[in-house]
Amino acid sequence: MISFHIPPFPTFIKGAEGVFRKGDKxxxxxxxxxxxxxxxxxxxHMTEDKQAYSISEGEYIILLPGLEHFGHQVCAEDTSIYWLHFSMDDYQIVNKQSIDWSDIIKRESSFTESDYFNxxxxxxxxxxxxxxxEQQLKSLIALNKVAxxxxxxxxxxxxxxxIIQLQKDAIHIPSAAEQVTSKVIEYLQKNYHQSIKxxxxxxxxxxxxxxxxxxxxxxxGISPMQYLTQYRLFIAKQELVNSSNKISAIANKIGIDDSAYFSKLFKKEVGVSATQYQRLSKRKNSLEKQN
DNA sequence: GCGCTATAATCTGGGGTTCG
DNA sequence: CGAACCCCAGATTATAGCGC
Structure with a gap:
């Protein structure tokens, strides 16, 4: 994600339509x-800063200033594009899975200061x-012709x-249910090692x-407790493969105190018992080492 | 721009079933 | 037996549409 503040808006420089013929890059x-x-x-097919992208119909890329970019592979068919160049003084690159509307407004306006937006x-x-x-891009470019x-x-x-529409387009507005779900998942992944009701x-x-x-x-599609069980078993499998801990220790680690219950649960959900699973994975590991 | 209404989305509580 | 869950009905809140 490119992160910046508004105002001031970035400055539009130039934009047009373009075509890469088959075989061009x-x-x-x-x-x-x-x-x-x-x-x-x-x-x-474009590479920017060693990262390769394939931009297909309906997709876009924003190349950053100062980074080298080039087509690393020729176009397999005629490819038509719109391009826009713009500049902006202050920006940052951030990692963000999804944006949320609550992130957008940074400061409410007062009598002397404007709203300030992330x-x-x-x-x-x-x-x-x-x-x-697409229509917006078209009308923007159409103005090239006027003097x-x-x-x-x-x-x-x-x-x-x-760009306002572009941001709107990229933002997924989570429904109330989705917000609750992501909070639940966050909570469960953080607290799975203790008993949760x-x-x-x-x-x-x-x-x-x-x-x-x-x-x-x-x-x-699943309930919190089902999710918790799945997540716990996911962790348990990793433990079984990567450690030689006892079943009871692993059960304890994932918040299930009763190791008998853990075994039963594991067999039911995974299909094989926990001890078998551990044995099988150890065997597979040693076979891979031999090869 | 304002207020009214219809509608949808969100949230709560009751009652009942399943299962460990 | 109780926790987890489902289903349903109803309250509350947000939103869209519409006439003035």
Whole structure:
């Protein structure tokens, strides 16, 4: 993700339509500005800073200033694109799985200061509302043809609209149920090693237990306790493979005090018993070493 | 721009079943 | 037996549509 603050908006420099013929590839160069490339049809193969991307129809990439980029593979078919160059003074690259609307506004305006927004654009992404965004790009580029400075200036405004829409497009607004689910998962992954009851979960998240269950079922299809069991078994399998701990020790580690119950659960869910699983994985490991 | 209404989404609580 | 879960009905809240 490219993270920056608004205002001021980034500055639009130039943009146009372009075509890579079959067999063409993107030139090797380093820019001093941002290069937004949207693929209208076909597929473009680009490498930026040693990271290879394949940008197919409906997808876009935002190349960063100062990093070398080039096409590492020729286009297999005619590939038409829109490109936009823009600049901006202050920005950061952050790792972010998903953006949330609550991250966006940083400061509410006062009488003397404007609103201040956190802005995030993915470096590589896909248009969700393809038609609308393509249309915006088209009208932005159409203004290249007009000579009057006044009309030209409109490109800036259109560009602002465009990046606002682009962010909106990239943001997934989580439903209430999804928000609850992700909180549940976070809690369970953090606390799986102790015994957890629905009541604890309810107290931690401040929701009615029944509501939590329904939210989870709606979004990922399983209940919190089922998820907990799956997650615990996932950890247990890793332990069985990577350590020689006793079954009871492993059971204890994943928050199940009763090792008999753990064995039963493991057999039921995984199909083989925990001890068998450990033996099998050890055998497989030693065979791989021989080869 | 305002207020009203219809509708959808969200949340809560009761009652009953299953299962460890 | 009780925790976990499901189903349902109803309250609350957010949102969209619409006329003034």
């Amino acid at each position: 993107h030139f090797k160069r380093t820019f001093s500005v941002f290069d937004f490339i949207y693929v209208k049809s076909g597929t473009l 802005f995030y654009l993915p470096r590589y992404g896909k248009f969700q509302s393809k038609m609308a965004l 009057s400075p006044e009309e030209r200036l409109k490109q800036q405004t259109l560009f602002y609209d465009f 629905m009541d604890d979960l309810s107290k931690a998240l401040l929701y009615h237990p029944d509501y939590i269950v329904r939210s989870m079922k709606k979004t990922i």
